[in-house]
Amino acid sequence: MKITTKINLLTTVWMLCILILINFVVYISFMKTTINMEEDTLFQKAGDIVNEINTKQSQSEIEDYLSEHSYIRIIEPRNKIVHEVTNDKILSKKIKGKYTKIKQAKTYLISEEHGEEQVLVVRVPINNGNQFKGSLEIGERLQGLETRKEILRAILIFCTIIAALLSLLGGRWLANMIMRPISNMIKTMEEIEKSGVPKTITIQNKAKDELQTLVKTFNRMIDRIQINMDKQKQFISDASHELKTPLTVIKSYANLLRRRGLENKDLADEAIKAIHSEATRIQKMTDTFLDLATLEKVNVLEIKEVNLVSLCKNILKQFKDVYRREITLHSDGFPIMISADELKIKQVIIILLDNAMKYSKDKIDVFLEKNQQHAIIRVKDYGIGIPEGEINNIFERFYRVDKARSRETGGSGLGLHIAKGIIKLHKGEINIKSKEGEGTEVVLFLPILE
Structure with missing residues (x-):
């Protein structure tokens, strides 16, 4: 798999993970905020009903507080319902009454023909002085909540898909931008491999970032290689030139001895002396070359x-x-x-x-x-x-x-x-x-x- 593909996939997956986490937080926050607002409304209504009951000592007017698809109950201890008004008998049948001495709110999930639906129930105590007379229970269908949930989920899914597409495009652009100098470097290396001639990379991006540093480092390395190659060529040329003269002298005197033999003692001594001198010079030069090569070792x-x-x-x-x-x-x-x-x-x-x-x-x-x-x-x-x-x-x-x-x-x-x-x-x-x-x-x- 290419590095550009890896970068593209990794950025997209990372973006999707972030979006899913954000969507989850948004969804939970929306549900909690909505239910809390409904709770506050029902608790306020329950407080008004309790005040009216305590003031007028009458339970007959609580029907005026009914909203659409809801019920109101007055419950005595042992969960005995003493009074109930409702405009949704199915709802009142599915939610059992419960006596409580403390203020509380709870959501229930009930099944309907068209699907499931949430119900919010709040319970508050009714007291007259220090004597508990019972508790007030109000239940109400959260009709619009399911619809709002569906709309929110659709919006979040749509935004996630759009973000994923944009992330793919952005990741591709980012990967290409990052890989461009590296691709140029690979291309240059391949050209060097084929031709054997060191080449530098032209710096197109003027931004002072790590990629430009990488290209500059590569160019410096190529420059050093070129310098070393030039020095190597010069060394070979100079070494050949240095060895050429003594070898020529040795060859000349050897040919002289081969043609005239050893009959002329003075000439033979001169030739042998010259050959020995030049051979010694070559030996010293070879030792020097070995010393020079040894210096380039690390240890x-x-x-x-x-x-x-x-x-x-x-x-x-x-x-x-x-x-x-x-x-x-x-x-x-x-x-x-x-x-x-x-x-x-x-x-x-x-x-x-x-x-x-x-x-x-x-x-x-x-x-x-x-x-x-x-x-x-x-x-x-x-x-x-x-x-x-x-x-x-x-x-x-x-x-x-x-x-x-x-x-x-x-x-x-x-x-x-x-x-x-x-x-x-x-x-x-x-x-x-x-x-x-x-x-x-x-x-x-x-x-x-x-």
């Missing part, structure tokens, strides 16, 4: 307490031993504790130190600081620097300021992109300050462990 962090001071000391000692470069750690010596994945943070620091060594020949300074909220790592070199117009693009995949120099140093343009992704996973920030010809400073902000 990639193994969080634990990490002392940044100890971590940086170990990393710098390894770099000094391997590369024989002057790298100085500036710290007050006190532990700086963070909650992080130690291997990932180590990878970021290595990426920053590796870049600093590639693009500078002088010393490298590493500063460790902290404030109330963050641990701060600053890696500063005094090399070639980055042009001011290039800083905003430095974190893009495969982006390199000097492509020729990057090939000489073995750079792939993915290091800073990976570093930024790792820092983002740790809910931190990475900023770069650089001036061309003077050097570069990379600053990391990581949440401090309280």
Whole structure:
């Protein structure tokens, strides 16, 4: 069953339930109000008769108070009727007299040839001083009540049918209005499924409601998918371009060896060395691609307490031993504790130190600081620097300021992109300050462990 049909049926059923409840209340209220009005009239008449009896001490004139299809009785204790006047003998026969000491009213339902009919009976005590002499009973057919009931029922049924029809039409219009953007979304999704090209939904309704929010959210999702697809295409293109050069070199030297063999030892050594170098470069690039893919997984962090001071000391000692470069750690010596994945943070620091060594020949300074909220790592070199117009693009995949120099140093343009992704996973920030010809400073902000 379609959602529009469900909405239509539910609104109609709900409306009918409300109307039935309202009709029931109206019907009961009408009956009660009508009977109460008749009771008040009969009680007033009974009061006048009792006053006349007490004043004139006569029961002969009560016949003047008879209305159409009614009776008046005077009843003594033990339900003995001492006086009765009536213009409807059938009615007086069907309703038995009853003596009472209190004022009361009661309705009876009697059967007639043309159907059932209600009778209203009121009883009031007759007293003279403190001595009860009997009770007065007045009965009267409620002739117009059944007719009014039938008219009321017909009106209520007619109004209910009209309301149900209007509810069906209104529910259909409401369902179509609600489902229009959803239908457009389904249609757009089907078109995307067939064509494979992301498309957004045109917002026709300018009302600021949940449906417009749904459409805007869908459009934002499509925009992000389009951006990711563009990035994916760019990544494939850049990766293919990066792999093309070393593969071409390897293929060229392999063909050279195949044609000339190993007779020329110098040429063979040169070819083997070049093939090994380019294969190593491809291996490093593949490892970088794997790191990049790992970053896009949800659960990639193994969080634990990490002392940044100890971590940086170990990393710098390894770099000094391997590369024989002057790298100085500036710290007050006190532990700086963070909650992080130690291997990932180590990878970021290595990426920053590796870049600093590639693009500078002088010393490298590493500063460790902290404030109330963050641990701060600053890696500063005094090399070639980055042009001011290039800083905003430095974190893009495969982006390199000097492509020729990057090939000489073995750079792939993915290091800073990976570093930024790792820092983002740790809910931190990475900023770069650089001036061309003077050097570069990379600053990391990581949440401090309280």
